[in-house]
Amino acid sequence: MTTDHAKAKAIYESYLAREAMLAPRRDYARRVAKATGGTGQTPVEPLATMGSKGGPLVCDVCRKPMILEGGAYQGLFADEGWRRNPTKDWTSWISGGMVVRIETNGMLFLFHGYPGRSGCVQIADKAERQRRADFVERPDLMEILDQLSAYFAAELPEQNSDAVLNDIYRVLFKYDPGLGVNAP
C-alpha cells in the first residue's frame, strides 16, 4: 500500500468510526423531535424522560430542563412536574418557549426561548452564526478527497462513488455544529 493509500485508509476508518457513533444519535434526534413536536402544548413525559440516562431533556445553553406553564405545575421543571403527575399523554405549555432543532449534522439541540425573540435560543443562534462565519475548510481538502478516491479505486472499488465521498466530506470535513448535550 502506498503512503497516500495508507493515509486515505486511516481517514476512511475514522469516518466509519464517527459514522457509527453518530448514527444512533441521529436516530435519537428524530425520535425526540417526533415525541415533542407538533403545535400547542407539549407532552410532558418525553421532556422528563428522553434526556441522558432517562432523565429530563435539557437546554443546550443553560443545561436546565424545560419549564412548565399553567395550572398547578406553573414554573416547575418538566421532570418535577412528571414526578408529581406521571400520567401518559399529559401535556403542558412551556414557560418562555422551547425550540427542538435537528442541526445540519443530524444532531439534536434543545433550547429555552423563541428564536429571534428571547431566551437561550437567541444566545445559541448568535454563537452558532459566529462559528459558521469563522469556519475555514482545511486547505488540503481536495487532495484528501482525491487520495480517498484513488484508495477506493485500488482497494474498495464499490465505495468509489460521489455519494460515499460526499458523505465522508459531510461527516469529517464540513462545519460541524457538535453533538448536543442530550444523548440517547
Ligand SMILES: [Zn+2]
Ligand atoms: Zn436554557
